[in-house]
Amino acid sequence: MDTPSFEPPSYSLSHICQNKNVPFVKPIDKMSRYAPAIAQTMNDTLLIVGASGGLGAELLEAALADENVDKIHATSTRPVSSTHERVRWHQLDYREPATVSRLGEALAESAARLDGLIVATGILAAEDLQPEKNIAQLARHAAEESYDINAVGPLLVFQSCAKLLRAAPTPKALFLSAQVGSVEDNQLGGWYSYRMAKAALNMGIKCAAIEAGRWRNPATVVAVHPGTTRTALSRPFIQRRKAPVRSAADSAGRIYTLLAGLTATETGHFFTADGAMLPW
Numbered sequence: 308m309d310t311p312s313f314e315p316p317s318y319s320l321s322h323i324c325q326n327k328n329v330p331f332v333k334p335i336d337k338m339s340r341y342a343p344a345i346a347q348t349m350n351d352t353l354l355i356v357g358a359s360g361g362l363g364a365e366l367l368e369a370a371l372a373d374e375n376v377d378k379i380h381a382t383s384t385r386p387v388s389s390t391h392e393r394v395r396w397h398q399l400d401y402r403e404p405a406t407v408s409r410l411g412e413a414l415a416e417s418a419a420r421l422d423g424l425i426v427a428t429g430i431l432a433a434e435d436l437q438p439e440k441n442i443a444q445l446a447r448h449a450a451e452e453s454y455d456i457n458a459v460g461p462l463l464v465f466q467s468c469a470k471l472l473r474a475a476p477t478p479k480a481l482f483l484s485a486q487v488g489s490v491e492d493n494q495l496g497g498w499y500s501y502r503m504a505k506a507a508l509n510m511g512i513k514c515a516a517i518e519a520g521r522w523r524n525p526a527t528v529v530a531v532h533p534g535t536t537r538t539a540l541s542r543p544f545i546q547r548r549k550a551p552v553r554s555a556a557d558s559a560g561r562i563y564t565l566l567a568g569l570t571a572t573e574t575g576h577f578f579t580a581d582g583a584m585l586p587w
């Protein structure tokens with residue numbers, strides 16, 4: 308049974324994703340936004356999972372503008388032919404586990420190490436999955452789909468490229484999560500599948516950060532909430548939003564700058580795109 312009193316008056320991404328603790332940061336121009344380098348050498352290799360998405364595509368642009376990044380491996384669920392000599396595309400769909408292992412094999416064949424991993428995949432809604440307004444709308448198949456794609460898939464990618472990350476001098480892994488995955492920050496409820504899946508992702512990231520902190524070259528592993536951003540994922544939920552929504556280029560620029568500036572002491576934390584810390 309629906310319980311209307313439980314629903315917030317305006318149940319939109321704006322209510323849920325906006326981080327009120329973060330001061331407004333003046334937009335910066337594209338060159339300075341993308342100027343920071345992810346690592347120290349001139350021949351770094353980076354993997355961007357979900358480089359076909361709204362944020363992923365702009366993160367790919369940011370990496371292309373980073374002259375220290377020599378080679379970028381990018382994934383999409385669909386086949387993409389590369390239009391740039393520094394980019395190699397791979398087809399990867401978490402719903403087809405063989406594509407995850409194939410990605411690991413392809414990387415091992417062509418790269419000696421992986422300096423950076425960015426996971427920019429995720430789903431909020433799909434054909435049989437809509438963000439739930441109340442417990443009555445929770446459905447097993449939808450929750451499982453969200454869990455598979457939002458939580459398990461990203462960690463299996465980390466697993467498949469851990470060996471290459473270990474070979475880098477200062478490896479970094481950044482996973483796009485969502486503030487709604489924070490248990491402590493949850494004031495509104497709802498969106499069961501997405502919230503539960505992102506909370507599970509967050510726990511996976513925390514475990515990975517602890518484990519990778521014990522590597523000979525410890526990795527910096529973080530979760531990042533991008534902030535409400537105009538993409539295919541958010542579009543249905545921001546139509547009536549009054550507060551400004553960032554463009555994907557703006558959010559990606561901030562995320563790339565954050566990644567570039569990360570140090571080992573910041574591993575195992577959950578950040579906004581502007582570098583403010585969020586509670587897990």
Ligand SMILES: NC(=O)c1ccc[n+]([C@@H]2O[C@H](COP(=O)([O-])OP(=O)(O)OC[C@H]3O[C@@H](n4cnc5c(N)ncnc54)[C@H](OP(=O)(O)O)[C@@H]3O)[C@@H](O)[C@H]2O)c1
Nearest residue numbers: 357359360361362384400401428429485535536538540541
């Ligand atoms: N936009 C926002 O306001 C917002 C707010 C909070 C958090 N986030 C998070 O930010 C991340 C990026 O979101 P976005 O806004 O850029 O969304 P998007 O434009 O919809 O992009 C989603 C990406 O995920 C990939 N993907 C979807 N299903 C997949 C699967 N089964 N296997 C592998 N890849 C799959 C898509 O690949 P294809 O293109 O091949 O389908 C696409 O590259 C997500 O984790 C999202 O939860 C976004």
